[in-house]
Amino acid sequence: MASWALPEAITQSYVNVDGLNVHILGAGSPADPLILLLHGFPELSYSWRKTILPLAAAGYHVVAPDMRGYGRTCTQPVAYDDNLAPFRPIAIVRDIVALVAALRVSTVHAIVGHDMGSLVAGNCALLRPDLFKRVVCISVPFTGAPRYTVPPDHHNTPRGIIRPPPLLPLISRALGALDPPRKHYTVYFSSPSADADMRNAPGGLHGFMRAYYHVKSADGPANEAHELDVEKPIEAIAAALPEYYVMRAERDMPGSVLPHAPSLAAVAENRWLPEDELAVYVDEYARTGFQGGLNGYRCATDPSGAWSADLLAFSGKTVEVPAMFLAGKKDWGTWQFPGAVKLMESEFAKMEGRFILVDGAGHWVQQEQAEAVVKHLLGFFKET
Structure with missing residues (x-):
């Protein structure tokens, strides 16, 4: 290593x-x-x-x-x-x-x-x-x-208690109905293709990881973060969030972040993650893949809630x-x-x-x- x-x-x-x-x-x-x-x-x-x-x-x-x-x-x-x-x-x-x-x-x-x-x-x-x-x-x-x-009509449940449906599947259905359709990144991370998509990103793993770290940093172009109104419709919330959180339905994560990759000049000026430090992440994820981390998302987004039931x-x-x-x-x-x-x-x-x-x-x-x-x-x- x-x-x-x-x-x-x-x-x-x-x-x-x-x-x-x-x-x-x-x-x-x-x-x-x-x-x-x-x-x-x-x-x-x-x-x-x-x-x-x-x-x-x-x-x-x-x-x-x-x-x-x-x-x-x-x-x-x-x-x-x-x-x-x-x-x-x-x-x-x-x-x-x-x-x-x-x-x-x-x-x-x-x-x-x-x-x-x-x-x-x-x-x-x-x-x-x-x-x-x-x-x-x-x-x-x-x-x-x-x-x-406790549901309103508790007589319909033997024990009088239910678990509310998980939040992400509800959000996902609403995002899927938008025009154009969208999907939440955690649901994408739970998919069978996410690991291979990122390991085999166009242009290589190094370019993908550089772009991913860039777009979510203070250097990213769409990061004027602010509190969102819980009362607003899903369309307004989706429009406010950057695409690396609310993705186009037809895109994978490399396709969502690579168009916003930093320029060579911006990479050269980066002090918080210079190339030699980025190389540590690239080397490790090239060896292990991403699935070990993605399994945490799968447990969190499982529609049945079984993996969090404990x-x-x-x-x-x-x-x-x-x-x-x-x-x-x-x-x-x-x-x-x-x-x-x-x-x-x-x-x-x-x-x-x-x-x-x-x-x-x-x-x-x-x-x-x-x-x-x-x-x-x-x-x-x-x-x-």
Whole structure:
């Protein structure tokens, strides 16, 4: 495997986690309070390369794993037909709990998750507040466990409770009826073709990943992100969101982002993800493919809700530990689901107004504005 060219103070090692050999980046003394950093898609533990050492220098033991199905934790490509059970939300929480046990600590000072890692971090804090003492969700609002509801005519259900239909299938039907028809990117990511589409993108994997990171960053041309009115019709919401979130029905993800790829001059000027750093992602995803990460989307978008059904045991439970939300000001991920931020604020009992949008950043905020992210994290740790 190619070298990640990290500073010597950042260690790379493997930890056996309940039979899974997890690759981790680490810094700081194991005697110090533990901070866990969970990456999103399509990222790696490497996404935290700019934040690990500053947090360690502030007196913390910092660990960033490659999640199940990603990077060097993934020894061979995951296939679409593989068993989804290890990727269901509660199983990923179990991975993290087992990692903490393997690190021989009794509590985690803070769990910090970006993108899909935000949902994992939120679930960890929801399910095990005794273990995870603080939670930071970055870029994707955490909206809590699925809930049972009592229908108006409860006599039609034997137990008087039903699960509301999942949100994404409803959105997908409405988007499909638009002219021209559209589809939500998470539904596309759940399709059998998504992995091969991206691995075999026209012009190569490097060009696709450069374009994908570009369009979702503060450098992207369509990222004047703002709150969307939940009362507006789906047509207005779809028109406001960029195509990498609400895709044309006939297009794949490469077809949605490659027309907006940065110029050679813009690539040369990029300081938050220069070519040698992008090459780490390209090398790893060329080896593993994307399916290990895409399986998380499949569990979330399954119309039956079966892969998230375990979490119904926590219906109505809120997150009781101190919480913060952090995102780039130009990140549409915060606002893509109207009403999600308000729902998150109701699910975090101790959020206390800690909703922070960082200037000069899009979706990859911990890479685009690492100093600001570290500042806000340390401020949150001190405050709580």
